[in-house]
Amino acid sequence: MVSEMSKKREFKDDEELEHGKVVKRFNGLPQFNLQRFCYRHNPDVQSSVGSTTCYKQDANRLKSVNDKISQLPKNEREEVHHVVSTFRKSNDKLRKLMLEGILTACCFPQLSYVASEVQNMIRIDFISILPQEISLRILCYLDCQSLCSAAKVCRRWKTMADDDRVWHRMCEQHIDRKCPNCGWGLPRLHMKRARNPTPTRCTELITPWKAIYRDRFKVECNWRKGQCVIQEFKGHMDGVLTLQFSSRLLFTGSYDSTVAIWDLCSGRLIRRLSGHGDGVKTLYFDEQKVITGSLDKAIRVWNYITGECISTYRGHTDSVLSVDSYKKIIVSGSADKTVKVWHVESRTCYSLRGHTEWVNCVKLHPLSFLCFSCSDDTTIRMWDIRTNACRRVFRGHVGQVQKVIPLTIIDIENLVVDDKQTSDPPTDDPHDPLTEDLPYPTHILSCSLDNTIKLWDVKTGNCVRTQFGHVEGVWDIAADNFRIVSGSHDGTVKLWDLQSGKCIHTFQGKSLQEPHDQQAETAPHKVSPIACVGIGDSEFFTGDEMGYVKRYRFDTT
Known part of the structure; x- marks a missing residue:
């Protein structure tokens, strides 16, 4: 009757028929069968880690042992088979007594052999045997290098180590702060997600938070090594006194009484604010306005989109x-x-x-x-x-x-x-x-x-x-x-x-000597004084008294 009902019933992927009853199988958690088998002989655990499909023992190892036994003389072969058979049929208590007796009778060479063999056999794949939530929690305690090493152990470890929750935790520990465990901190980089709208075969395998961590890790490594790309801006007729920047715009104030606005994507000068009667010594900007202070004693507020001066404070x-x-x-x-x-x-x-x-x-x-x-x-x-x-x-x-x-x-x-x-x-x-x-x-x-x-x-x-x-x-x-x-x-x-x-690093400013100067080789090397600096997540800027602005980018190398 039960068999007829089972034929009519369609089982789900996580169900199976066992002893006439429908039972639930936990595909992601192989520890459910530990009451019937020990960890080493659990068929579900062994099949999940890909070592063997045998119910009671490692088939490959057993075959090797049997090959060695078959080469013995008949009487010795029968004795070994009898001992192994008796051990298999015994309960846990008797097995321990047998092992105690055997180990007591062993000499040091045999004990050394047992120790070397047991060392590999008692290893447990705790990531596979533990519930997924606990395994993920354990992986969250690893640093970046250890986590990447764990992903190389096997396919299951790689799946767990690449889990988005693990890398989200890594980002929380390191982005815009220093991790107390490893001492590393990663730049914010405007918190942009590293998703590719048209992913390739490689990018599809990278989880978003892992990609975010990877990008910031590369930038942090470049900061520490001093590897950067330098971009120059020249648009002022006199020394640069102040600078401010955002993710897309750069504002510079100069002795030439103007404020230059640059597009950081193209490097072009997109607007110049004129109105001060003397050098622009300081500026501040937000999403709506620019505030400038000048040697002419005035403070001006500008709409930098239109270039209009909104108000003047004296x-x-x-x-x-x-x-x-x-x-x-x-x-x-x-x-x-x-x-x-x-x-x-x-x-x-x-x-x-x-x-x-x-x-x-x-x-x-x-x-x-x-x-x-x-x-x-x-x-x-x-x-x-x-x-x-x-x-x-x-x-x-x-x-x-x-x-x-x-x-x-x-x-x-x-x-x-x-x-x-x-x-x-x-x-x-x-x-x-x-x-x-x-x-x-x-x-x-x-x-x-x-x-x-x-x-x-x-x-x-x-x-x-x-x-x-x-x-x-x-x-x-x-x-x-x-x-x-x-x-x-x-300089x-x-x-x-x-x-x-x-x-950490020292960067040289702009040389005051012309390339064609014949006295350059004998005269002391002079560089232009640095008047102003600014720092961001992946770059910093400098302005000098020759009117040059330099951008040091650490996210492009």
Whole structure:
């Protein structure tokens, strides 16, 4: 009756008839049959890993043993068959007793042979035997190199190691942050998915998150090796003072009083903004506008798509050296020794006084309502833009401070600091400005004409690290979560590791000597000072006093 019903019933792919009953088969999880067989003799496990289809033993190995037994004399052959047959028919308890007796009677050569043979036989393919979720969880703990090695073990391991969930976890651990286990961090690269709309046979086999990790890994390797492609932009008649860029546009300001807008895809100059009466020293841009500050004491807001000047802000009594903006707030630093906060909607302006020399740079940290400024008076000041009060002064540079950048460093435990700075006591201030529950920056980075780059602890106000390497003043710095790039009057651009503070690579600027100069071989080699720098996920830019802008790309080699 059961057989007749089974003929009429159509079984699914994961069902089978066993002892007259329909049972469910778990094709992806071969461990379901372990109650009837041990791991080594489980037919489902053995067939899944492709070693044998035998129910009770490895057929190839058994055949080899039988061949050796058949070559023995008849009486010895019968004795061996009797021993093996008795062992097979015995239960687990008796088998252990037999093995104990045999091992006790063995000499060292036999024990050595047993050890070498057993070593290979007791290996377990845990990736195949464990549930898929647990196997994937185990693979998530591997680094990139180990995961790629695991994919070479067998087809099943490759399927598991190439699973999109594993590589998604890898991307989460490494992209835009440093992994605490392996120490590697990968650039963001605008988080573009690496899907090919018309995949080839090879690209079809690559899962999306693995392709994303692969692309970023290549870029990170190029950063570390210093392998890049250099592209030049020349469109200014005088030195380049400032630059900013996005994924498709580059903005440069120059002594020639103009702002040049470049298409990064084609390298063409697509627009030039004219209107300032003197050099454009600083600029800021977002998706809607460009804000420029000039040596003519004015701040201008432009629609960079049309080239129209939307508004002009006048209030400084000397050159505007730096601007920054967030939503409806503009901050500016000037040679008149003041920092001004412009509220666009209310049309009000507040002056922050405290510096005694030119204010070379201002930077907003909007999440904590802080503004940082640095000056020729060798100090850095931290301002609260809600109260317009100076909350802290950072002292330590011995030259004019040219740039300040607020940073939020996540892995502070592995941050390398100077030994003499680690013992400095924290500032015991009952009116500590950082007591509010706000996402304050953990550190600030600064550069100066004293040839150094300094890292400061915002909470204590102490300088925790000083980086030496440039032989002349450092005009500009830029940083991301992994690296610092610095441009100096000595004509070099240096790439530093943010975590360790070590100089990774040094790039030479534009030579001031003409190729046909006959005195070039005997005269000292001179290069144009680097006035400004900018850094992105896969590239950095430099601008020099000869009017050249260089783009160093690490994603094309």
